[in-house]
Amino acid sequence: MAEHSHETMVDRAIDRSHMQVSDEIAIQITNMNKWYGSFHVLRDIDLTVNRGERIVICGPSGSGKSTLIRCINRLEEHQQGQIVVDGTELTSDLKNVDKVRSEVGMVFQHFNLFPHLTVLENCTLAPIWVRKEPKKEADQVAMEYLEKVKIPEQALKYPGQLSGGQQQRVAIARSLCMKPRIMLFDEPTSALDPEMIKEVLDTMISLAEEGMTMLVVTHEMGFARQVANRVIFMDQGQIVEQNEPEGFFNNPKSDRTQLFLSQILGH
Amino acid sequence: MTDTSFVRHDMLAEQAPPATSVGLLGWLRKNLFSGWVNTVLTVISLGLIAFVLAGLLPWVFQSVWVADSLSECREVMAATWGETHGHACWAVIRERWPQLMFGFYPSEMYWRPILAFVLLLTAVAPVLFPGAPRQLLYISAAYPFLMPWLLWGGTIWGPVLVAAGLAIGFFTHKYLEPLAGGLAALVAAVVAAVIWWLFLMGPISGVLDSVLPIGIESVVSRNFGGFMLSIMIGVVAIGVSLPIGIILALGRQSDLLIVKALCIGFIEFIRGVPLITLLFVASTLLNIFMPPGTNFDIILRVIIMVTLFASAYMAEVIRGGLAALPRGQYEGADSLGLDYWQAQRLIIMPQALKISIPGIVSTFIGVFKDTTLVSIIGLLDPLGLAQGIRANAEWNGVYWELFAFIAFLFFIFCFSMSRYSMYLERRLRTDHK
Numbered sequence: 001m002a003e004h005s006h007e008t009m010v011d012r013a014i015d016r017s018h019m020q021v022s023d024e025i026a027i028q029i030t031n032m033n034k035w036y037g038s039f040h041v042l043r044d045i046d047l048t049v050n051r052g053e054r055i056v057i058c059g060p061s062g063s064g065k066s067t068l069i070r071c072i073n074r075l076e077e078h079q080q081g082q083i084v085v086d087g088t089e090l091t092s093d094l095k096n097v098d099k100v101r102s103e104v105g106m107v108f109q110h111f112n113l114f115p116h117l118t119v120l121e122n123c124t125l126a127p128i129w130v131r132k133e134p135k136k137e138a139d140q141v142a143m144e145y146l147e148k149v150k151i152p153e154q155a156l157k158y159p160g161q162l163s164g165g166q167q168q169r170v171a172i173a174r175s176l177c178m179k180p181r182i183m184l185f186d187e188p189t190s191a192l193d194p195e196m197i198k199e200v201l202d203t204m205i206s207l208a209e210e211g212m213t214m215l216v217v218t219h220e221m222g223f224a225r226q227v228a229n230r231v232i233f234m235d236q237g238q239i240v241e242q243n244e245p246e247g248f249f250n251n252p253k254s255d256r257t258q259l260f261l262s263q264i265l266g267h
Numbered sequence: 268m269t270d271t272s273f274v275r276h277d278m279l280a281e282q283a284p285p286a287t288s289v290g291l292l293g294w295l296r297k298n299l300f301s302g303w304v305n306t307v308l309t310v311i312s313l314g315l316i317a318f319v320l321a322g323l324l325p326w327v328f329q330s331v332w333v334a335d336s337l338s339e340c341r342e343v344m345a346a347t348w349g350e351t352h353g354h355a356c357w358a359v360i361r362e363r364w365p366q367l368m369f370g371f372y373p374s375e376m377y378w379r380p381i382l383a384f385v386l387l388l389t390a391v392a393p394v395l396f397p398g399a400p401r402q403l404l405y406i407s408a409a410y411p412f413l414m415p416w417l418l419w420g421g422t423i424w425g426p427v428l429v430a431a432g433l434a435i436g437f438f439t440h441k442y443l444e445p446l447a448g449g450l451a452a453l454v455a456a457v458v459a460a461v462i463w464w465l466f467l468m469g470p471i472s473g474v475l476d477s478v479l480p481i482g483i484e485s486v487v488s489r490n491f492g493g494f495m496l497s498i499m500i501g502v503v504a505i506g507v508s509l510p511i512g513i514i515l516a517l518g519r520q521s522d523l524l525i526v527k528a529l530c531i532g533f534i535e536f537i538r539g540v541p542l543i544t545l546l547f548v549a550s551t552l553l554n555i556f557m558p559p560g561t562n563f564d565i566i567l568r569v570i571i572m573v574t575l576f577a578s579a580y581m582a583e584v585i586r587g588g589l590a591a592l593p594r595g596q597y598e599g600a601d602s603l604g605l606d607y608w609q610a611q612r613l614i615i616m617p618q619a620l621k622i623s624i625p626g627i628v629s630t631f632i633g634v635f636k637d638t639t640l641v642s643i644i645g646l647l648d649p650l651g652l653a654q655g656i657r658a659n660a661e662w663n664g665v666y667w668e669l670f671a672f673i674a675f676l677f678f679i680f681c682f683s684m685s686r687y688s689m690y691l692e693r694r695l696r697t698d699h700k
């Protein structure tokens with residue numbers, strides 16, 4: 001798998017001109033802790049993400065990667081510490097939660113498209129009901145994004161009629177239609193066959209090129225090398241190591257990271 | 268080596284399939300005579316069907332349609348076919364069918380229930396079929412107020428003021444929400460509407476009626492009966508139990524402890540008690556709790572009980588549908604910023620209800636058939652009337668004919684519902700698996 005992603009990455013030169021990181025803070029997590037019952041799943045997480053940053057999070061199964069990024073749009077509730085997204089602190093105040101959710105897009109491993117709606121309806125649902133956009137406008141915007149993910153011709157089909165890779169691209173387009181300032185990806189390619197991984201990664205790369213702030217949980221190390229400006233390694237609910245990709249892959253500091261990398265890169 | 272290699276040079280032309288595999292012959296062969304076990308079963312089944320039909324068909328079709336009493340029926344039978352008993356006396360249906368349809372509803376006003384029924388069909392059409400003209404939805408909206416007025420009659424101000432109560436609730440909510448917040452506004456709206464219905468509506472209706480008396484002659488509940496009664500109870504229970512069931516199912520899944528406890532308590536209590544018991548409560552006990560002097564219509568009480576009963580079952584059926592939805596659907600909706608009610612209305616319920624269609628329609632059919640239980644507390648539904656007709660000197664001894672007729676009509680309704688549910692499932696199928 002890792003080998004494959006190397007292959008897919010090198011065939012395209014990446015335009016880094018837009019990918020500048022600003023000083024503005026997009027996400028600030030301080031001293032955050034979370035428990036599932038008595039199980040301490042996230043421990044003392046401190047993380048600052050600047051606008052335009054592309055962060056890849058990796059780590060062994062069960063290390064809390066999904067839980068961490070799901071806390072950022074409060075699909076999971078944290079119990080201690082502070083999460084501030086785009087200047088809005090996540091508390092039990094539902095107004096804040098809905099505000100953050102409409103600013104933060106999320107792409108899931110299993111797409112989570114709505115099977116009873118067409119591709120186009122999937123994309124226009126939130127703009128129409130949350131942003132109160134007129135249907136015509138929403139349709140137009142949705143078609144633009146479907147074009148961008150290269151499946152405008154599927155707009156009137158149902159998700160069940162598409163391949164996995166196409167479904168995931170629809171899911172990305174659906175998130176983009178809300179014009180989010182931050183995108184979260186939770187293993188977006190893990191449920192896909194190898195030949196479909198590339199099309200999804202390509203879509204994500206072009207997003208990165210436009211300067212989108214992205215947090216990506218993935219095992220696609222090729223993607224991390226090429227696109228990320230920071231790689232975070234998690235284990236047992238903690239951030240164990242973070243570095244820019246070159247340093248992270250060529251010169252991992254902690255033993256855990258070395259072990260993990262040796263397993264995932266298949267040496 | 269060369270043995271395994273093969274190249275086709277001339278392509279084979281298309282040929283017609285063998286005659287034994289297509290058409291009627293092919294179908295028979297495949298479905299009825301595919302092997303000796305199947306063949307034996309086919310022959311036995313055909314024999315059985317023939318035996319039953321040989322008894323049934325003469326009974327149904329060699330029958331007497333014109334007679335004034337059972338004894339006259341028997342005379343005609345004896346004169347035509349000799350002293351056999353295998354003939355139906357449909358004369359009883361012919362003579363009593365207005366009663367079986369309308370009970371003791373005044374015959375010069377039959378047009379009212381008939382109009383109500385026709386309007387019912389037009390009101391449900393746009394709800395059931397997307398091809399029906401959308402304008403009919405106005406009839407659907409007006410129907411809940413129109414139907415009771417047509418059947419019970421009385422002043423037009425009754426239904427108008429009941430509808431006004433809804434408007435009062437709506438505007439209370441609309442104007443209070445910015446001031447007091449969603450929940451307070453909702454509570455205030457409900458309280459305002461209930462106060463209107465219970466205390467203000469009656470006197471105001473009286474005043475309006477004396478100023479502008481528009482209305483039709485009223486008919487008392489005692490005279491309601493027959494299929495009109497069954498359909499009325501069934502339709503209201505079916506129409507109201509679905510939304511209540513949805514609310515109960517959502518309440519049962521709620522994080523709010525009190526709401527959840529109330530919903531579970533209600534559902535489990537109602538499901539744990541036989542419908543008959545609830546009907547007895549409706550017919551006798553409920554009056555004890557009512558302030559003396561209030562006249563709470565018996566049919567209304569029965570409708571409420573049947574509806575509550577159906578709602579509890581509906582809630583559980585829908586809960587099954589909710590449980591079948593993957594958690595990802597909730598997360599997908601949440602991550603897009605939809606609020607709880609939007610997510611329920613746009614994402615969760617359309618799918619949960621679709622999954623639950625077979626269960627929902629089963630519950631509907633069950634409720635419709637259960638309306639016959641009201642005969643036990645003395646309401647004159649078709650079964651209650653059948654009892655009465657047989658107690659009559661002329662028709663004493665008629666048995667099968669009445670029940671066959673009632674069963675036939677119920678079957679038409681229930682079978683239609685069943686077919687509709689299959690049509691709906693096909694129409695809503697989007698998974699294309």
Ligand SMILES: Nc1ncnc2c1ncn2[C@@H]1O[C@H](COP(=O)(O)OP(=O)(O)OP(=O)(O)O)[C@@H](O)[C@H]1O
Binds near residue numbers: 059060064067068
């Ligand atoms: N709803 C839950 N209730 C209790 N424990 C949970 C729940 N969700 C996750 N966990 C546990 O929390 C830990 C972290 O889970 P998480 O899904 O964040 O891991 P992950 O790093 O994303 O793993 P993977 O790579 O397998 O997706 C795991 O041990 C998991 O068993």
Ligand SMILES: [Mg+2]
Binds near residue numbers: 065066067186187
């Ligand atoms: Mg995960």
